Amino acid sequence: MGDVVFTVLFLLGILVVIVAIIMAVTRRRLVTLWRPKYTYIGLGFYIVLGVMAMIFVQQQGGTEQVSDAELQQGLQAEMQMRDALFNASFSELNPQYLKKQWTFPVSGDTVTVNYTNQIVDRVYINHDAEEGNAITLSYYATPTILYRLNVSKFVELPTVSFTDDTLQVYFDMNHHRFQYNKMQPVLGFLEASAFYNTQIDDSVGTYALYLNVPQNVHIINEGGY
Amino acid sequence: MSSNDIRMGDNIWQQTKWKLKAYNSGFTTVVVVQILFSLFFLSVLDGMTHLSTGNMYMNLQVSIFSIDGVLMFSLIACLIVSLIMASQGAWHENMSVVTTRITATLSTVVYFIILSAVATLTAVSSFYIAVWLAQQFHDTEWIASDYLLPLRTYVICFVLHLVATACGFLAGIALEKSKLLFTGGVLAGFFIVPYVLFWNLKGSEEISEAEPMNYYAVSSVLFMIAIVLYTLAIWIRSRQEVR
Incomplete structure (x- = not known):
């Protein structure tokens, strides 16, 4: 400036x-x-x-804000994913929001999950995989909408590695910062209702890590903390 | 030809034209203030308002450019110009041309109406020029929005300018007459103006579900206030012409 x-x-x-x-x-x-x-x-x-x-x-163009319908869709997807995780109904996770899947062969019968960050609060584990010696980690992310801007493309995948039966999941903890300008011609001090209404649909988007392991594989540190 | 033979309307118009020439610095003052403060909001504050939102993963900051900042200082400039126009010095200068008390006051009111209209247009111009400069020199991406100011913004800007000039004019006249009257008027203004401006805003919980504000209703109320203040000013300044 x-x-x-x-x-x-x-x-x-x-x-x-x-x-x-x-x-x-x-x-x-x-x-x-x-x-x-x-x-x-x-x-x-x-x-x-x-x-x-x-x-x-x-x-001058600019980044379009999402419509009410898209916002509603994002909110519904978020609620649906949270319900599925809370009720451990992992089959109900919408494959549309599956961002990446990793499969690793297990040499023993115990897998240690090493996961230390707060972007996803925990790794959800299910012993529902087919008998064998492979585990599958899935990463789900619903559309991320902030201030009616779809910023999903900026959501990065976690870094995942599997060595010596230890699953390491790592998110880049560098906080992503976005800066936008907006022209709002109407008078702010008389537009309080519009201001509060934009705050309601402030942040939409949820991320989940789901680990599916066979019955015979024992997990250490299941909470992932 | 006696001054009694001149029609009042002609007299007001002639004197208004004279005032527009004599006090053209009032217009430049307002525009210079608008330019300076639009630059100030652009460079120092980088926008009028800042919103910040996000989750644990992301943070989004939005700088909002609105006309409020320019308008606020434009109103202050208009208030000061009208205060000066109500001073005893300016009142004596009215006698530079053939006039009566009522004609001199009415022509000042017409001058203020023209000043308010021009200040509204220049405020909008300052705002658009500032936004355009921000778009040219700022790397930050813009959120697509309706870049055209709605008519209601022009209307409300105009009536706010009218109220500001009316307040300044009345306050200046009151100050000349009596300091007590001036102090009482200012105190009354402090109580009345916020109530009028925010009359339809309730608690924050109710705001979220509030109906959109009826700008034209607010404009009408402000317009009525301006008329009342101007009438008061004319009434205080006038005396019965004895022929």
């Missing part, structure tokens, strides 16, 4: 120099040089400049 101030001050400086040159050439003071009609010509010019700026501003 410093550039903006610099540019405007530079233009104002040029204006002052031009006026100073005119004053020097005509040998008249500004008070006698300036006529009232110049003020109104200047005002007219400024308003025309504003209209031109309005046209330019209108041509």
Whole structure:
């Protein structure tokens, strides 16, 4: 923004120099040089400049905010996933939101889950896999919508490794920060109801890690903490 | 030709034209204040309001550019200009042309109405120029929105300017007449203005389900307040012309 101030001050400086040159050439003071009609010509010019700026501003696109229907869909997906996890109805997890699946062969009969972060509160475990020696880790993520902006594309997959029957799940804990500008022409102090309404659908999106293991495989540190 | 032969309307119009020329600096003052503060909101505050939201994983910050900041300082500038116009010095200058008390006061009111209309247009211009500059010089992505100001914004800006000039004019006249009257008026204003501006806003719980504000109703109330204040000002300034 410093550039903006610099540019405007530079233009104002040029204006002052031009006026100073005119004053020097005509040998008249500004008070006698300036006529009232110049003020109104200047005002007219400024308003025309504003209209031109309005046209330019209108041509500027921008990131679209999601519609009510999309927001509702995201909320429903979130609720459905939370219900399925809470009730341990893992078959009801919507495959539409499966982002990645890893399968690892197990050499022994015990697997240690090493998981330490707070993005997903726990790893949900189910002993429902087919008999054998393979475990399957699935990562689900419903659409992430913040301030009606779909930021799902920025959601990263966890880093997963499996060595010596130890499953390591690691999320990049660097907090993702997004910065947007928005033009809201209506008067803020009279638009309190609209402001509060935008706060209600503030944050939508849930993430889940689901580990499916055979009956014969024992899990250590099931909570994943 | 006696001044009694001149029609009042013509007299008001002639004097308004004279005032528009003589006090053209009132317009430039308001525009300069608008330019300075639109730049201030752009550069220092980087937007008028900031919203922050997120979850444990992400953080989203939205800088909102609205006309409020420019408007606020434009109103203050108009208030100061009208205070100056109500001063004894400006009152004596009214006698530069053939006039009567009522004509001089009415022409000042017409000047304020024109000032309010122009200040509304220049405030909107300042706002759009500021947003356009922000778009050109700022790397941040913009959220698509309706970039056209609705008509109600123009209407409410205009009536707010009217109220500001009326307040300044009346306050200036009251200050000339009596400091007690001025203090009483300012105190009354402090109680009345917030009540009028936020009359339809209730507690935060109710706000979330509140009906959209009827801007035209608010504008009408503000317009009525401006008329009452101007009438009071004209009434205080006038005296019976003895012919």
